[in-house]
Amino acid sequence: MQVTAAVSRSAGADFQLEQLELEAPREKEVLVKIVGVGICHTDIAARDQALPTQLPAVLGHEGSGIVEKVGEGVTSVKPGDHVVLSYTSCDTCSPCGHNHRNYCNSFLPLNFAGLRADGSKAFNKDGESISSHFFGQSSFSSYALASENCVVKVRDDAPLELLGPLGCGIQTGAGTFMRGFACEPSSVVGISGGGAVGLSAVMGAVAQQCGTIIVVEPHESRRKLALELGATHVIDPMAGDMAEQIRAIAPSGLEYALDTTGKKVVIKGLIGAMAAAGTLGFLGVPGTPEDAVLDIDVITMLATGIKLKGICEGDADPAEFVPVMVDLYMEGKFPFDKLCQFYDFESINEAVEAQHRGECVKAILRLEA
Template identity: 40%
Template sequence: MVTTATAAVVHEPQGTFTLQQVELDDLRPDEVLVRNQASGICHTDLVAQRMMTLPAVMGHEGAGVVEAVGRSVQRVRPGDRVIVSYPWCGACPQCMEGKPYYCSEHMPLGFGGTRLDGSGTMKHNGSQLSGAFFQQSSFATHSITPERDVVPVRDDCAAERLAALPCGVQTGAGSILNTFRVGARDSLVVFGAGGVGLSAVMAARLVGAAPLVVVDIIPERLELALELGATHVLDARNGPVAEQISEILPQGADYTYETSGNEQALEDAIASLKTGGQCGIVIAPHFGEKYPFSPTEVFKRAACLRGIIQGSSVPNTFLPRLLELNRAGRFPYERLIRTYAFEDINQAVEDFNVGRAIKPVLLMS
């Protein structure tokens, strides 16, 4: 079995990534060693650094080939192509009910930097790294991950398409199809035309949602939103957004979806709901910060304000569904992807931060 890997290590919050050789721990009986072919870059990879013990190896959208398996692994074997999705414990009431996205251990599994028992999966020069981010740390040539977190896929899909799926795209599409269960002619306003927001747009188009409004400040992204299915786009710089939305939806929207992490956007998302409408939130400006908004605005609309984790998706069924829709030309999320060589990770992060890349994906091989 491979015992070392090349990993992109970050030593301080929002610091530069440095490629370093790391040592891999032995596989546990229920674990899989994945040779990563690609990894998506997500907003969480950047903001979560302030929650982690550093140095750390980030990355939580891995895709690659199984190289080795623990003795108890049954679902995959060496040579299988897999996506590595979000972690779940498999033992809490929510996991046992088939809702792994509500796993009671999702915070330590995602952000603890170790296995749930506190042991590490990566070391550098004998010192433990936070090398189990989302139980994978996919900014590396190899990852150790629990069997339950891998999704077997067909061999005929490009690695960058696989690695773009397991967080942002899954969250955006799943929020529409699984959490909200938006239907034909339901109205939806999406705040933020990034990877999550535009994935929501594509999913909403699938089910015939209309009007389908997208709010952003980048003209090129608003144009892309129209191409992907939006019926209306609004530039937030052109005046009060809630007023612009009310001209399109005088009675308010059935659903609003805040993906930008902007405080004003949340206020506008709540203000733009119809009576009994739902507002979904998938991001905050920074972990731990508070949103200032008026509960009265929620109350007087009898609105539902809900946080959404991973689009309420069960990856083993939902990700193959999205891949089939993509093959059929009905969910063209490849239009969001921009690829980078692994060694160009810092350029990819810079492009992502300034809006040049919607969904950057690192290619390891």
């Protein structure tokens, strides 16, 4: 079938809207008519070739839409179902078998390479193969051919065009506190970075009934938004020593903390603000080789019992967690719509630039329903 897709053809170049041919669904694949898709930093990293996705490619991995057709063996959804698309996994390795699909042994090739597991691609243009199956979906397209295990059925009365970011960015932040940390009520927690993931973490901490929620963010507008979403305190890291500012609020330190910035200096500040036996998670992708390597004071770690935890996708299982977030949103307890701004699909490059400039926290491309 013919689809309209945003194609990445060279590193750093604008997306190009093109007419492509998309294969019919194979075994365990689902054809989804996309109505909305979020723009994530990971999409831009793949476009710019910081991630090993073969170009030309159709990216996009925060899609939501309506099931159009299913391939042989699909049992979890049927045509007409409303769905959110998330990450994919092999479902056969040890981590997958122990409910850690986000740490699948084949996570990187299955989600980033732009290929099916057998090496094939689903898009073509006049005989030219175009990479597909980015995160098992490639949803920068009017239709996505998705692996069944990244397709999550959601309730029909929720605003479908809004829900796509729940499959990755929102899930990552909120899932960290609700699933990865599973924070106890009244916990003292901190979050560095007030982007989409960090602010989603705020909502996750609120949902877990954390008592003190401290957000470290240099931009005043995002500090204000953090307070609107339920943060109890906000800190400007440029106003003084970060650890000292946190301990002025929480003298005993943070029981749980999450870094979304990937910056070594920020992570060091959080380590200095941790409570004894506290857990520090990090999920921000370092922007430089220097930031990619942490210097750990072993004596401090031994004396305090601080735990460091790498986190992917919030340690959440999308099939379980995405419907939970949708329900919380519909109950008025998870207002992630405050992060979102809609753009027409044709304005994808404008949306990318607006997000880069900080004019919106989470851009969602809206396609015709």
